[in-house]
Amino acid sequence: MSLLLEKHLFRAASRLATLPKSHPLHPIIRRAKRHYVKRHPAPIHHLLHRTGIFDTQLPYETIDVIRRRSTFEPTFSVHIPPDKQQALEEAKRRRHAYKVRVYSDGSGIDGQIGAAAALYINGRIKGKLFYHLGKATDHTVYEAELVGVLLAQHLLRSINQPFYRATIGLDNQAVILATQNQQPKPAHYLLDAIHSESMELMKKQSRMHTPTALRQPDWQPDDRGVFDLSIHWTPGHMDFTENEDIDGDAKTAAQGFTSPANKLPALLRKHPLPRSLSAARQANLADLKKRHTEQWKKSKRYTHRMKFIDPTMPSPKFLKSISNLTRPQAAIITQLRTGHAPLNEHLHRIKRSATPNCPHCGPGFTESVRHFLIQCRHHSRARYQMYRKLKRNAYNIEYLLQAPKAFPHVIKFIRDSNRLSNIFGDLETHPPKEQEAPNAAPQQ
Ligand SMILES: [Zn+2]
Structure with missing residues (x-):
């Protein structure tokens, strides 16, 4: 959010910096950019100082409000x-x-x-x-x-x-x-x-x-x-x-x-x-992206959790890998990766479930993402289908949540396990075709 704010500040400041001399704001900006006044600074002083918009050697291009008349015919x-x-x-x-x-x-x-x-x-x-x-x-x-x-x-x-x-x-x-x-x-x-x-x-x-x-x-x-x-x-x-x-x-x-x-x-x-x-603006955006990555790599969300799921984040790789999934499919994959899937461990943490335990295995077995995907014996039949396709990788949680190749099998597993169907409905393995949507198979 703080970087987004900076982006908007830069947009505003850069617009001011390109105003023509004839614009009523031009002399005000020229005065304000000279120095950052200490006593009673106005918002414009903060804006120009904060964005460092004039900390460049080159003057900015001028973008006029009007150019030639709209009926102007080029000579070529x-x-x-x-x-x-x-x-x-x-x-x-x-x-x-x-x-x-x-x-x-x-x-x-x-x-x-x-x-x-x-x-x-x-x-x-x-x-x-x-x-x-x-x-x-x-x-x-x-x-x-x-x-x-x-x-x-x-x-x-x-x-x-x-x-x-x-x-x-x-x-x-x-x-x-x-x-x-x-x-x-x-x-x-x-x-x-x-x-x-x-x-x-x-x-x-x-x-x-x-x-x-x-x-x-x-x-x-x-x-x-x-x-x-x-x-x-x-x-x-x-x-x-x-x-x-x-x-x-x-x-x-x-x-x-x-x-x-x-x-x-x-x-x-x-x-x-x-x-x-x-x-x-492009240079500013590149700088913000760099700072975002730095902040992200330092944040707890990364060092405590995401690092183990996908160390390449943030990158367009994940968005690309879910691009051919349907919206509910992409949602469940994301939730499993971030630990926010509606399994009892998470539901208990947000006070939506009385117990963090697995509904099938009972006390002593927290229903975590790992328990659900790899350990829970109740889903072993569904897991066996996944094992037939992915072999040993079916027991590797990093692989299941990182490899785009594994996603269709993970989705099929969730579908077969029937554990989340009350929330996500039927997670069809193929994206629904627009015409056929009303006749989707009834869920079990
Ligand atoms: Zn269980």
């Missing part, structure tokens, strides 16, 4: 074929159909993020740009993909000849789709830069397309539809050479390689990119 078209195979064929077709092609990619490796773009004219590489964004705790691969598109457009802008069509290939559908909306989201400042860069590209081409004679004093360069720029999806890992090459280049950039500043787009030239809200 996007193309996403329905599946990988068709996308690959389209990419191959474009290899011949387009004189000017650019491929871009973003990548994360060893906790570092980088982006790259390569320009092909008539099938030959005419330029490459690299940009190292920084640590994965400050930036996301998604941002790197956006920077890749920006680099691609900048390469197109460096061409000093008019051209009529150009294509940008990248292997990330999310990025391509993101260029089509104008909602305020993390990293949208990069999308805005992409749209601006694209318009500048159109203007430059427009100037070259229009003969000098036509440029009257009141002539304005066009900023859209001058030539056909399209961004298309080239799926990764499909042996498309340009894609595999740019993937390698993006990894080089992630390892810390950046092109000379004067070759880069203006946005990337001077300052490092601001810290990403998504990356900050």
